[in-house]
Amino acid sequence: MQRVLKVHPNDNLLVALTDLFKGEIIIYNEEKVTLLDDVKAKHKFLTTDLNLSEEIFMYGVLVGKAQTALKAGNRITTENVKHAANSFEIGDERKTSWDKPDVSKWENVTFNGYYRPDGSVGTGNYWLVIPMVFCENRNLEVLQDALVSPLGYGRKKAYQNQALKLIDLYKTGADAEDILKVDLFTESDGEKSKKLFPNVDGIKFLTHQGGCGGIRQDSETLCALLAGYITHPNVAGATVLSLGCQNAEVNTLQTEIAKRDPNFSKPLYVLDQQQVGKESDLLPLAIKQTFAGLVEANKHTRKPAPLSHITIGLECGGSDGFSGISANPAIGYTSDLLVALGGKVILAEFPELCGVEQNISDRCVTVDEAKRFSSLMKTYAARAEAAGSGFDMNPSPGNIKDGLITDAIKSAGAAKKGGTSPVQAILDYPEKVTKPGLNLLCTPGNDVESTTAEVGSGANVVLFTTGLGTPTGNPIVPVVKIASNTILFNRMSDIMDVNTGTIIDGEETIYQAGERILDYVIKVASGEIEVSAMRNGQDDFIPWKRGVSL
The missing domain is CATH 3.40.50 (Rossmann fold)
Structure with a gap:
């Protein structure tokens, strides 16, 4: 195995590919360096002497300056090197030529994905439940509890099962020493449940801490991000919960969706809690609409x-x-x-x-x-x-x-x-x-x-x-x-x-x-x-x- 590497011909650093030790003589191509420090794998050492503020190069670019006089064989550290980078300017000449790799091996290769009405193709098929504001996060948690495991998207609660084993042991008289000796792992822990909708990869709940407070630009940017997820090719449709008074308004979300997909036609259910009223009315409606959306999402197949x-x-x-x-x-x-x-x-x-x-x-x-x-x-x-x-x-x-x-x-x-x-x-x-x-x-x-x-x-x-x-x-x-x-x-x-x-x-x-x-x-x-x-x-x-x- 090669022990060191110079990434670019103009570099004055070598990368240690394995642990190196003070006093070793390192020979790389025509360079010969005696190490003055131990150099752990992944770290770098100098191949030339440097004075204070002299430049250090890696990948062929400026990456730092010496904070003190250094010798060839010294390992660079945060103590002896400070960050430095070249300035840049915009030139009229574009350097856009490149050596295209040979892709003949893949020219007729396809992948099996989910086609969407806008012509995009997904690598997955998900239903989203999204809050317009953090105030709705708790309702999302209730919906997640209600839908995920019953529809087969949960996994066996491996760590909860392990805790239950310990509870049973404690109840039968085990002390701390006994508990520490127990092997908790079993092959069945963490197995998937059987899905009711086999063509739907999952229901995903995008809780977040935004939508109100802060400045309006934060909420507008959040709406744009959420629109990116709703229109994403991996998404079949979405349920959106809005409180009704937040900065991240539903009409802003709809405008952002239209920017990304002017002919948007995926199922999209929007519920306004302040308009619907009681939680006992809101959540059953959200469950019903989400379930209906999953029925439609399950009709998609890979092609x-x-x-x-x-x-x-x-x-x-x-x-x-x-x-x-x-x-x-x-x-x-x-x-x-x-x-x-x-x-x-x-x-x-x-x-x-x-x-x-x-x-x-x-x-x-x-x-x-x-x-x-x-x-x-x-x-x-x-x-x-x-x-x-x-x-x-x-x-x-x-x-x-x-x-x-x-x-x-x-x-x-x-x-x-x-x-x-x-x-x-x-x-x-x-x-x-x-x-x-x-x-x-x-x-x-x-x-x-x-x-x-x-x-x-x-x-x-x-x-x-x-x-x-x-x-x-x-x-x-x-x-x-x-x-x-x-x-x-x-x-x-x-x-x-x-x-x-x-x-x-x-x-x-x-x-x-x-x-x-x-x-x-x-x-x-x-x-x-x-x-x-x-x-x-x-x-x-x-x-x-x-x-x-x-």
Whole structure:
């Protein structure tokens, strides 16, 4: 196994692929470095001496500056390096040429999906129950209790059953020592129930904390996001509960639905609690209408569809020092393959594009799109700084512990998810993706907020890379969890789907992994594979609140 890696010829860093120790002599191509520090796997060390404030490069871009004089063989840390990134400007010349990958293998391949009246194709078939305001969350919980398990969408309450076992033991005289020795797991725990509506994948309840308070723009943006979910190809219809007096008005929701689908014809039931009156009238009506909607949704069946109907959202979370050299470039190649097949790709998380803005800007197909990207990035960065933060504070403690020392290092690796194709459109949250090819969507770097946004913009599969492990999922779209390293894949096998640690281990190339992931995506889109997040019921949904509360 190779022990170190230089990502780009112009870098003055080497990445440790395995633990290295002080005093070791590292030879890489024509470079010879004696280590002055222990360097854990995923971390980086210098190949040249640096003076104070001299620049550090990785992925061929500026990622930091020395905070003190450093020697070749020193490990870079938050103590000896500070974040730095190049500025960027918009040029008239567009750099949109790219080497399209050979996709002949997939040209006649289809996936089995759900066709919708607007021509889109879903990878799932769900019914939504949505509150217009947080005041209705409790009613949603009552409906969830009433509908999910009786209709066969619940799972056996594994952990509740385990607690009941302990209660029985305690009642028979067991003490704390006895309790700790008990093996609670049984093979039947967590099994699915039998569904009444076999063609409906689930009823999903999108509770949230918005809709009123804050500023009007927050509620208007929430309505746009909810409209994105209602019109989503994975959704057959929806039940909407409104209190009646909130900022997030039903007519605003209906306007946003019409923007996304002018001929909207899915079943949509809207109930206004203040108009209906008593809970004892509201909830039975909601149950009856939702049940009727499920009867209609169950009439949909999967049919073959071209791969151009797949829209992939690209996400990373719990990243490590291997994410940018294994999982992210692997799905970047998957992205290029899908773009070449006529599909759509969404790259988000704008704070994690810090330092690669010039490359992204140059790849925009028009100057206007490049200008929009620049405006969104600079506005976002200014707001963060005004709040006493900044993109340089993006790496989490977990990121830093596993080798992502500066935001620019993290961002340069994160941007690899977008592959090499031209940027067709720049979208502001929560706009709908309409153009085939690579699209950029302005979202935060927060895993769940960004994944929520990508799905609201139309992603019907999400590829989520991680080096540390995260269970993040989505209520209506399969989130494929891709491990950057084999140790993680094996340690957290219950929440991981795909391993790209094979790249680090020297078992396959980035291109081979990217092709393997596309084949996996096709099976997921066809309903042949249930991803871990879906299997575990990981229904994460957090709208991004961009304004300030009043």
